[in-house]
Structure formats: C-alpha cells, structure tokens
Amino acid sequence: MDLKAKYTQFIKSEAKRLGFLSCGISKAGFLEEEAPRLENWLKNNRNGQMAYMENHFDKRLNPTLLVDDAKSVVSLLLNYYPEKEQNPDSYKISKYAYGKDYHFVIKDKLKELLFSIQENIGEVSGRVFVDSAPVMDKAWAAKSGLGWIGKNSNLLTQKIGSFYFIAELIIDLDLEYDHAVTNHCGSCTACIDACPTQAIVAPYVVDGSKCISYFTIELKENIPHEMKGQFDDWAFGCDACQDVCPWNRFSKSHKEPLFNPNPEILSMSKKDWEEMTEETFRVVFKDSAVKRTKFQGLQRNISFLKK
Incomplete structure (x- = not known):
C-alpha cells in the first residue's frame, strides 16, 4: 500500500x-x-x-x-x-x-x-x-x-x-480522493410541498430570507406581520423539509451522549414555553444552540406564534 x-x-x-x-x-x-x-x-x-x-x-x-x-x-x-422527540403539544425547536x-x-x-x-x-x-x-x-x-x-x-x-x-x-497533505455520488431525489417534491413559507422557490434553490430558520434565528428585528400563521409552531429553526423527506425514514438515533436533550426540552408544553423566565431559559438551554437567539429572541418568536 x-x-x-x-x-x-x-x-x-x-x-x-x-x-x-x-x-x-x-x-x-x-x-x-x-x-x-x-x-x-x-x-x-x-x-x-x-x-x-x-x-x-x-x-x-x-x-x-x-x-x-x-x-x-x-x-x-x-x-x-x-x-x-418533543411533546407534540409544544412549540417546536x-x-x-x-x-x-x-x-x-x-x-x-x-x-x-x-x-x-x-x-x-x-x-x-x-x-x-x-x-x-x-x-x-x-x-x-x-x-x-x-x-x-x-x-x-x-x-x-x-x-x-x-x-x-x-x-x-x-x-496540507495529499490523499486519495473520493468521487461524487448520483442524485436520488427523482421526481419527488415532498420538501417543496411541505415548506410552510414556500422558501424552496425552485428545486435545489432555497430563499434563505423566507426560511423559518432565518426568521427565528438570524433575523434580529421583528418578524414581518405577513408571515403570521405560517410558522407551524416552529420557535427555533425548522425541520419541515427534512421531516417529510422519504430518505429520512432511514434515520437512526445518534450515539453521542452530549447530544442527549435536557428532558425538560422534550416535556415542555406551549404554556411552559410562554411562561418561561430568563432564569429557566439559562438553565434549560445552558449549552444548547438555542442560546443563539437569546432569551429576548425566543420570547419574540413565541409571542409571534401565539394565536
């Protein structure tokens, strides 16, 4: 060799x-x-x-x-x-x-x-x-x-x-290189059809500025009023296009202990999310990526989702 x-x-x-x-x-x-x-x-x-x-x-x-x-x-x-996964009667992350x-x-x-x-x-x-x-x-x-x-x-x-x-x-090391694999999406449009905000504007083209992940994480100002009712209870990020992908039927649970959730995240109801204090936020999401949106950001997202 x-x-x-x-x-x-x-x-x-x-x-x-x-x-x-x-x-x-x-x-x-x-x-x-x-x-x-x-x-x-x-x-x-x-x-x-x-x-x-x-x-x-x-x-x-x-x-x-x-x-x-x-x-x-x-x-x-x-x-x-x-x-x-999370309690079904909950805001989703x-x-x-x-x-x-x-x-x-x-x-x-x-x-x-x-x-x-x-x-x-x-x-x-x-x-x-x-x-x-x-x-x-x-x-x-x-x-x-x-x-x-x-x-x-x-x-x-x-x-x-x-x-x-x-x-x-x-x-900076020369190695043996791998080759690309073929595309297996075929005629499926499950992800395009399921996107709550129609952010997949064409096959293989996602308009980042329409994506729920963008609104709930990246956007620093108020979420535009015209998006009301389109978020399907997503409070941080969105998995809609992945959840419906036929290939995700083959997903297997991870074996990384550090990715195991705080049990509270899974059991919280909408009421728990709505009444969360900054102190609870700090404890529950201590090491989580949810901290990116900060307590104020999460509050903004939840009040936007409230009917």
Missing part, C-alpha cells in the same frame, strides 16, 4: 473511532460549479439580512485561500437524529438544538483528529471548520461522495437521510 492510501485509510478509521458517521476526502481547489450558483443566489438577495454571506466570496469558493498550501478537504458527518451546542462537540472531535494525524503521520498543518468560516460544507461533502444535495438544498444520503452535521478539516 502506498503512503497516500495508508494515510487516507488511517484518517477514515480515526474519524470512525471518534464517532463520525462517515468521512469523505476531496482535492482542495476552486469550486467551479458552485461559483455561478452562489453569485446568483446573492444577486437575488436570497441571503436576506445575512450580510456575512456576501463576505469572503473568493475564500468561500477556494479553501486554498483559507489554509496555506491546502491539498485536501476532509469532510465529516456527525449524526444528531434524536431517539425521542429543530432537532439539532436538543443537546449540547454542536460547535463545541464537533470542534473537540476535529481537534483530536488533527492531533492524531500529526502524531501518527508527522508534520501536517491544517484548520478545523464547523460553521466557523466561509466554507461551503455541503458542496465539499457532496464532492467527497458523502451524499448528494437534495431539492431542499440539504445533503442527503440513501442510508441515513439528512439529520447530521457537516464539518471539515483542511490539511
């Missing part, structure tokens, strides 16, 4: 040991196919008030501008599908926010992976990324054969659907 193959095998087995669902590797370089798509998406203001999406356009498309002498993009998936904030959980695993590579392979430098820099994670994961981009613009896989996080390790 040559060194490239040996190193590749080592990285993939380490990723598995650390609990990642799968690992795919691509040659670092300019994302030619993505460039015009991203340009169009921004030109049509699909990013709403997410101005940061317009920054670092070149870096977003080319990881060699993020990491000196980058050779490989190692893409990793980490499952977050929960064993149990995205499943990814049930447990500890994924940024911390994944970053620790990625740092351990990089350390292990350096310890076993030698002088390898690189950076770890979890939503923390302008990296087009879904595009890299698809290029690395981990799944295909679905009509709801999420990465889909035949075996396990789409309830997982995507992260990257960009390193």
Whole structure:
C-alpha cells in the first residue's frame, strides 16, 4: 500500500473511532460549479439580512485561500437524529438544538483528529471548520461522495437521510480522493410541498430570507406581520423539509451522549414555553444552540406564534 492510501485509510478509521458517521476526502481547489450558483443566489438577495454571506466570496469558493498550501478537504458527518422527540403539544425547536451546542462537540472531535494525524503521520498543518468560516460544507461533502444535495438544498444520503452535521478539516497533505455520488431525489417534491413559507422557490434553490430558520434565528428585528400563521409552531429553526423527506425514514438515533436533550426540552408544553423566565431559559438551554437567539429572541418568536 502506498503512503497516500495508508494515510487516507488511517484518517477514515480515526474519524470512525471518534464517532463520525462517515468521512469523505476531496482535492482542495476552486469550486467551479458552485461559483455561478452562489453569485446568483446573492444577486437575488436570497441571503436576506445575512450580510456575512456576501463576505469572503473568493475564500468561500477556494479553501486554498483559507489554509496555506491546502491539498485536501476532509469532510465529516456527525449524526444528531434524536431517539425521542418533543411533546407534540409544544412549540417546536429543530432537532439539532436538543443537546449540547454542536460547535463545541464537533470542534473537540476535529481537534483530536488533527492531533492524531500529526502524531501518527508527522508534520501536517491544517484548520478545523464547523460553521466557523466561509466554507461551503455541503458542496465539499457532496464532492467527497458523502451524499448528494437534495431539492431542499440539504445533503442527503440513501442510508441515513439528512439529520447530521457537516464539518471539515483542511490539511496540507495529499490523499486519495473520493468521487461524487448520483442524485436520488427523482421526481419527488415532498420538501417543496411541505415548506410552510414556500422558501424552496425552485428545486435545489432555497430563499434563505423566507426560511423559518432565518426568521427565528438570524433575523434580529421583528418578524414581518405577513408571515403570521405560517410558522407551524416552529420557535427555533425548522425541520419541515427534512421531516417529510422519504430518505429520512432511514434515520437512526445518534450515539453521542452530549447530544442527549435536557428532558425538560422534550416535556415542555406551549404554556411552559410562554411562561418561561430568563432564569429557566439559562438553565434549560445552558449549552444548547438555542442560546443563539437569546432569551429576548425566543420570547419574540413565541409571542409571534401565539394565536
């Protein structure tokens, strides 16, 4: 076995040991196919008030501008599908926010992976990324054969659907590269039909400025009045397009103890949400991604949902 193959095998087995669902590797370089798509998406203001999406356009498309002498993009998936879901008579939060904030959980695993590579392979430098820099994670994961981009613009896989996080390790080491897989959405339009705000404006095109996740997390001002009655009780994020995806019939619950929810999150009723104090918010969502919207933001979202 040559060194490239040996190193590749080592990285993939380490990723598995650390609990990642799968690992795919691509040659670092300019994302030619993505460039015009991203340009169009921004030109049509699909990013709403997410101005940061317009920054670092070149870096977003080319990881060699993020990491000196980058050779490989190692893409990793980490499952977050929960064993149990919220009380049905409740305001809803995205499943990814049930447990500890994924940024911390994944970053620790990625740092351990990089350390292990350096310890076993030698002088390898690189950076770890979890939503923390302008990296087009879904595009890299698809290029690395981990799944295909679905009509709801999420990465889909035949075996396990789409309830997982995507992260990257960009390193200056040549490895064996994987190939993209074929698209298996076919003529299905379940996600387009189910989107409560019609944010999937065309197959494979999501208008971020119409998405419930945008309104409940990213938008800092009041939610526009014309959206009233369209949120289907989502108070933080939205899983509507994933919940109806036929491939998510194959989702299996995660094995990451840090993603286990605070039992209170699952049992709370609408009344509990409406009467929540800032103190309770701090306790219940201590390490959760829900903290991103802050107590005031969550209050705004809930009062908007109240009939």
